[in-house]
Amino acid sequence: MSHARTTRRVLAAAATFGALLVTAACSSSASPSASGSAAGGVNWDERGPITYAQGKDTAGVWKGVLDQWNAAHPNEQVTFVELSPEADQQRADMIKRGQAKSGEFSVMSVDVVWTSEFAANGFLQELPADKFPTTGMLKSAVDASTYFNKLYAYPQGSDGAMLYYRKDLLDKAGLQPPKTWDEMQAACDKVLPDQKGMSCYAGQHQKYEGLTCNIAEAVNSAGGEFITADGKPAVNTPEAIAGLQWMVDGFKTGMIPADAITWKEEEGRQAFQDGKLLFHRNWPYVWNLASKTDGSSKVAGKFAVAPLPGKTGPGVSTLGGHNIGISAFTKNKGTAGDFIKFIASEPIQKTFLEKGSLAPILESLYADPALNKQFPYLSTLGESIKTAKARPKAVKYGDVTLAIQDATYSALQKQVEPAAAFGDLQTKLEGLLK
Amino acid sequence: MTTATAPASARVTAEELAVLTKPRRGGKYWVSQIGIILGMAFIVLYCVLPFYWMIVSSLRLPTEGRDTTFWPDPVSFENYPTVFDPNNGFGRALLNSLIVSLTTTLLTLLLGILGAYALARLRFWAKGLVLSIIIACSMFPGITLLIPLFKMFTGAYSWMPINWMNTYQALIIPSLSFGLPLAVWNLTAFFRQLPVELEQAAMVDGCTPGQAFRKIILPLAAPGVFTTAIITFIAVWNEFMIALTFGTRQDMYTAVVSISKFTGAYGYDTPWGTIMAAGVLITVPLIIGVLIFQRRIVAGLTAGGVK
């Protein structure tokens, strides 16, 4: 009997190993073949229905836009596929389809920082320059859609950060909005003693993607950069370290309130709306919410926006926004190509701005006087975006941003000195951007 | 007290006996009673306070979500209708949760009763092995199972050419991976508690083992089965990762997935009031069910551990 038991056990073990071998045999060895995303050999005449995938349409503007297209193209309907409102989840969903070589999402709304990763992995269809011109588009936005000098997506919507400030208090003190960090500190020194419970400045300093945006602004505004134009890390410079030092000193001296180290966009907005901040760095969405007169905002009508201040002159914002790209594996690329041109066209970009407060990617719209009247922050936003710098373009962007956050957050939590933090970061980035 | 006869003078009357055996309620007793009452109060507060905070947060004005006063002023029910805003699809999510939880529970009960009968009553050489496998199922980190399951159900493997993304099957079948071991475990414990003599007596009266099981054991085990159903239902209702992975379209969200995706009008702002209101709405039915069936649930949760 015990023999039978042992035999059974051996059989079970053998079966397991066999299964493992079988699955191992079904492997594919590394092949240097690129997936069919090269510009040649693509059928740009195939037309038919497609899908468009993006995160939740929080502004409620896409239904109208899609209805417009669908009415004009009865045989090439576009179906809206709603993804999670969280960026990470959207990226995971798109990657799953890409890895499975599935064209389930014909056209996708790709965050500017994912474009390099998606392009390198062959998920995005390369767009030949002759068929897809980029005239009239913001240069920074086009740059964020390019990888290895080839266009992989059209800019769809942009975003830049601005400095919100208490106009009423600055006017009372006879001050202009600051253009440099020193001017901002001077304004705080003058105004704050009369204000109870108000701090000078806060951005987003929690350990997440927003921190990368903020530290990129600090570094770029101090004259440094994370990577050079030819893609080599260069963060171990005095200018870059000065940017980090500014933020670290801000916490040390109390210019930035201590609990701001746990703040994302919402916490900062709440503090500004409650009158607890004199200056606040945030995205354009805050304008509408802080202007509400239903009692939720104590600063309605009392604030204005300005471009970010820098170390010795005007500062540099981080480029936000999305690109609209075509999946390398979808059918009906002809329709998809026309659709993304439709989205990047002036009437639709204007609709995005008017109905959804989404920053357009066409330069002309920022100078439009009627739009400027409707959106008082529009010209500041345009300035901010025009001079904005993208975050490091890297295929392994997830690792790069985590390394940047590691260095910055440990410096802010006083665990490491800024110079040492960026020294380590330089080494890490060299390894990641090889 | 002995029963031997004692002299009349030593015999104790009934009244004196009652007085003598009455428990002495000295100071120590009252101190311990007060301590116990305080302890019970502490337990109740401990369990309820965070939930109270959730309710209170949902009753604030939509823009005051982060307020820290202990009672909102003014009390506002505005958050609750907002939860059912068509954009959120919360009603549909509740329906999805109900369908997925019910179906998974029924399936696990069906398979589990059969399996638990075998494990509790029958002799076979692999019993220890089977029980070990069932326990081992609860030892795997969820992430180990999730990615292969996702690939299996979305046709990434040529030997399984199905794409069940955003379907009910894809939400139900992976849920069996934790629901079935849990149900079998609980049901086995319940069946074991029932004495074998019942079935033996039935068979002496002429039933086959199967009939004995159906007519005698199942009715007696009904409370245990019911309890397992409740526990499995709640476990599937609260499950997050599988539902998140396989339900990516809004009309296929379950309730917990839907609540994790509540967002304000601009994508950045977090509507705390609405989120807390949705949390209350998800939890209150569970709590009502728990209050009604608490005896059964306690019996079920403790059956596995107490022989």
Next chain:
Amino acid sequence: MSQGTATTLAGNTPPITRKPKKNLLSDGQGTLAAILISPTMLVILFVVGIPILLSLRESVFLKATAVDPVTGLIPEGESFVGLGNFTDIFNNPQVVQGAWGPMDRLVNSFVNVTFFTVVCVVLETILGVAMALIMARAFRGKGFVRAAILIPWAIPTVVSARMWGLIFDSNGVMNAILGQKILWLADNSYSQMAIVIADVWKTAPFIGLLTLAGLQTIPADVYEAARVDGANAWQQFVRITLPMVKPALVVAVLFRTLDTMRMFDLPWAMVGPGKYYVETTSILAYVENNQLRYGSAAAYSLVLFAYIVVVAFLFVKLLGADVIGDDESRALTAQRKRQKELAKASNQKVKLARSTITSGEGQS
């Protein structure tokens, strides 16, 4: 009652002169058992077994990540690297600053897992047993308290994580009560505390319930006798309560330990990813998956699984956790031990019993 397989303790097998009496209830039911248990096992094989095999396969492969310098594209396909993903932490440590100093990220996650498991389980056991003791002695209000105790268990983890996130906000109610400005949701030891508090809140009542059930099986006479003998409350607790509650408590603590070792939802939803003070191995595996490093993600989760198995094994062997709890298995083990000793003593080959009766009597 006679059995089908005729084994005796006497050492010499008597000749079988008559057909063994069939025990309808427990004789030769192997086929029936197979039929009944196979649907369950098939489902488990399908939704657990196959994914585990696939994970194993994934863990020995590595996806190419080098970018072609001309086209900028990454080649497709994976290559077999054997145990490369596992030994990578020694060759290529990714040093992070966690709660315990700079160390490799995977090792850091394991230390976090161990820390959380030990602290959370100890705290929730103490609290749970205390709750059970209080509830066992109360005369009234037990039903109400029992219902209150089930509330933390009934709330979904995701909802609970958001609830605690709001409470631990730097401007939230916890800081308001304490009168401090503690940064619970940064990346420091307060974040660890926040997680311990939220986890213990949810699970201590569960242990309390299980312990209470165990306590209620202890007859009151035992305590009465001890009191008469002069034992004080503490001695009663240590000498009577604990030993009698031990079986139920150990199994409850074991399952809680296994659950806490796999903790993912709470740190992820409440504190956030990328925080090395609270990053558990489950979170690390998930993050690696998101970075398309499927091989190392599978490898990390399998190493975690091995860790969990070792801990469960220790529980069973050292603390005597009676997880299977089957009378038959216990009787069978005891019987086979006796047979082995007898065989050794009489220098004979023995046919070990395959099973015993399930009826609970039947000593052979």
